[in-house]
Amino acid sequence: MQPLLAVEGLTRRFTRGGHTFSAVDDVSFQILPGETLALAGSSGSGKSTVARLVMRLLRPDAGRINFEGRDLFGLSASDLRAARARFQMVFQDSTAAFNPRATVARALDDPFRIHGLGGRADRPHMIAQLLEQVGLSPDLARRAIHEISGGQRQRVALARAMATNPSLIVLDEALSAVDSSLRIELLRLLLDLQARRNVAYLFISHDLALVRAIAHRVVILDAGRIVETGPATRVIDAPQSPTTRALVAAVPRLRGAEGK
Amino acid sequence: MTPLLSVRGLSVQYRHGNETVAALNDISFDLAPGERLAIIGESGSGKSTLALALGGLLPVGSTVSGQILWPALGRQPSNGSDIGFVFQDPSGSLDPLMQVGDQIVEVLRANQHMRGADAKTRALQLIDRVALPEAAVIAASYPHQLSGGQRQRVAIACAIAAGPKFLIADEATSALDTVIQAEIMRLIEKLVREEGLALIFITHDIALASSIGERIVVLHEGRMIEMGRPETIISHPVQNYTRRLVSSYIALDASPMVRPLADALATGAQ
Numbered sequence: 001m002q003p004l005l006a007v008e009g010l011t012r013r014f015t016r017g018g019h020t021f022s023a024v025d026d027v028s029f030q031i032l033p034g035e036t037l038a039l040a041g042s043s044g045s046g047k048s049t050v051a052r053l054v055m056r057l058l059r060p061d062a063g064r065i066n067f068e069g070r071d072l073f074g075l076s077a078s079d080l081r082a083a084r085a086r087f088q089m090v091f092q093d094s095t096a097a098f099n100p101r102a103t104v105a106r107a108l109d110d111p112f113r114i115h116g117l118g119g120r121a122d123r124p125h126m127i128a129q130l131l132e133q134v135g136l137s138p139d140l141a142r143r144a145i146h147e148i149s150g151g152q153r154q155r156v157a158l159a160r161a162m163a164t165n166p167s168l169i170v171l172d173e174a175l176s177a178v179d180s181s182l183r184i185e186l187l188r189l190l191l192d193l194q195a196r197r198n199v200a201y202l203f204i205s206h207d208l209a210l211v212r213a214i215a216h217r218v219v220i221l222d223a224g225r226i227v228e229t230g231p232a233t234r235v236i237d238a239p240q241s242p243t244t245r246a247l248v249a250a251v252p253r254l255r256g257a258e259g260k
Numbered sequence: 261m262t263p264l265l266s267v268r269g270l271s272v273q274y275r276h277g278n279e280t281v282a283a284l285n286d287i288s289f290d291l292a293p294g295e296r297l298a299i300i301g302e303s304g305s306g307k308s309t310l311a312l313a314l315g316g317l318l319p320v321g322s323t324v325s326g327q328i329l330w331p332a333l334g335r336q337p338s339n340g341s342d343i344g345f346v347f348q349d350p351s352g353s354l355d356p357l358m359q360v361g362d363q364i365v366e367v368l369r370a371n372q373h374m375r376g377a378d379a380k381t382r383a384l385q386l387i388d389r390v391a392l393p394e395a396a397v398i399a400a401s402y403p404h405q406l407s408g409g410q411r412q413r414v415a416i417a418c419a420i421a422a423g424p425k426f427l428i429a430d431e432a433t434s435a436l437d438t439v440i441q442a443e444i445m446r447l448i449e450k451l452v453r454e455e456g457l458a459l460i461f462i463t464h465d466i467a468l469a470s471s472i473g474e475r476i477v478v479l480h481e482g483r484m485i486e487m488g489r490p491e492t493i494i495s496h497p498v499q500n501y502t503r504r505l506v507s508s509y510i511a512l513d514a515s516p517m518v519r520p521l522a523d524a525l526a527t528g529a530q
Binding site for chain 2: 232254
């Protein structure tokens with residue numbers, strides 16, 4: 001099967017305090033349609049830089065990204081605009097990702113309008129459907145972004161990402177800032193959407209327990225380089241590299257849950 | 261033992277325009293000197309209100325009833341010298357325009373009346389104490405030149421600078437990645453043990469609460485719904501809410517929730 005996303009030899013350097021360092025150093029991986037690949041590592045490991053490169057928010061110093069069979073950095077401006085409907089992103093802090101005074105309807109109408117999906121008369125219905133897909137009441141459409149709860153806002157962020165029927169969603173620590181009961185609800189929602197729409201996820205996280213629950217495969221990054229990769233359960237249950245071992249050891253354990 | 265802290269029937273209400281919102285409702289518990297108490301709650305549970313109430317830091321206009329007593333102290337505590345605070349965002353407690361060494365000196369000057377070379381030497385010792393390398397280099401740094409984990413260590417150095425016997429940590433590791441979080445947890449545990457500090461550790465993460473607390477208080481919608489030893493709370497929760505908290509926790513040995521990729525590929529090929 002053709003990979004949905006093929007990243008090859010990706011390198012991106014930054015200069016800080018007169019020193020040049022590689023934030024991403026010769027990184028290669030592929031994602032199949034409907035697959036979840038996790039990118040895990042500590043702060044500064046380069047995982048968010050990879051996300052920004054994949055989203056074409058940054059240009060690499062070397063390497064290639066193929067998405068749906070086309071070179072992402074070879075697209076013309078208009079081709080890129082059209083292609084953006086197919087790859088979307090959800091951030092950790094959905095408060096910062098929205099205009100707080102916009103209504104939920106407005107936030108969800110934007111992708112339809114920008115990508116010319118549906119007629120003006122159809123859109124309220126499309127927005128209601130989107131809200132239902134992410135487990136929210138269509139009545140929420142009239143509320144302002146700042147009036148809804150953090151959990152509802154993260155669902156709206158996911159709804160907005162799904163609006164253009166993407167084949168890939170980059171989730172950058174999208175479940176990291178939420179309470180555990182909400183986290184498991186959002187996790188189920190992501191898996192449900194994946195099963196129904198066959199969307200692939202690039203799931204970025206520093207929490208290997210979360211990675212193990214949601215991802216098919218994992219890539220472990222350290223200082224911009226891939227140190228380990230494989231099926232998520234295998235890599236996390238039997239870590240080979242010191243980086244992975246440290247990440248596994250750092251996951252908080254429930255005291256008193258032994259043997260449960 | 262005479263408790264360090266006795267909270268009796270504490271209720272806090274905030275005013276929102278013409279509405280009053282109950283943030284805490286009839287909270288009572290004791291904390292012994294040197295005891296580690298974890299308070300677990302989700303957004304809106306009132307856990308941060310409790311931290312602010314203990315430090316006398318509630319916003320103007322909040323209505324407080326009930327009592328916060330300090331039997332072992334025999335007087336009202338003073339923030340800094342009796343209570344140290346560590347918050348989620350160290351950037352919020354550090355002055356961005358001041359070298360961090362000077363910020364620790366400022367705490368020493370305000371609470372310990374320490375001056376000049378003595379204060380500088382003590383500040384360097386405190387930077388060592390929170391296990392930051394090259395104390396002199398760190399002392400001369402501005403907050404933005406440090407990583408998030410280093411900034412939180414500096415905030416902890418400020419919190420313990422004046423030698424308090426009571427530390428309140430409010431989501432102190434929530435903004436950090438798991439590796440740094442584990443390091444900060446170890447540091448807090450070490451300081452609490454070695455300095456004999458009482459600790460209130462406020463978190464939304466039940467695993468962290470269970471790992472650091474000798475007792476856990478479960479807060480839900482401003483009420484204290486359960487209190488007990490971590491082993492009991494985790495394996496035999498009494499309240500439905502606590503059961504839900506425990507069961508929603510995604511542990512490292514939980515069954516993966518994702519369906520096998522072969523199934524996904526089969527669907528995709530249809």
